[in-house]
Amino acid sequence: MSSNISEILKQAQTLQSKLSELSADAEQKTVEASSGGGMVTADVNGKLQLVKLHIEPQIVTGGDREMLEDLVVAAVNEAIRKAQQMMAEAMTRVTGGLKIPGLGG
Numbered sequence: 001m002s003s004n005i006s007e008i009l010k011q012a013q014t015l016q017s018k019l020s021e022l023s024a025d026a027e028q029k030t031v032e033a034s035s036g037g038g039m040v041t042a043d044v045n046g047k048l049q050l051v052k053l054h055i056e057p058q059i060v061t062g063g064d065r066e067m068l069e070d071l072v073v074a075a076v077n078e079a080i081r082k083a084q085q086m087m088a089e090a091m092t093r094v095t096g097g098l099k100i101p102g103l104g105g
Contacts, residue, residue: 033078
């Protein structure tokens with residue numbers, strides 16, 4: 001029975017190592033989303049941090065601040081959704097689909 005526990009602990013350590021790698025890698029991976037036909041583009045990393053926001057100059061000079069605000073919110077929210085999906089898929093690959101409380105996915 002102790003060999004079973006030993007094997008389980010070994011597997012847990014391997015999983016923990018893979019999850020640490022995934023977490024470190026998350027900051028380097030980014031997704032992009034846009035709104036307004038590409039007028040606003042947002043890049044979000046795997047840690048759900050906005051790392052880049054691009055706004056086409058012509059939308060700023062248009063003077064419609066509310067529309068610009070709506071486009072920024074839409075682009076950022078879509079990028080966050082894509083980043084969450086990217087990380088959930090990576091988590092599934094690491095855990096083999098095992099549902100682990102508190103680890104998302």
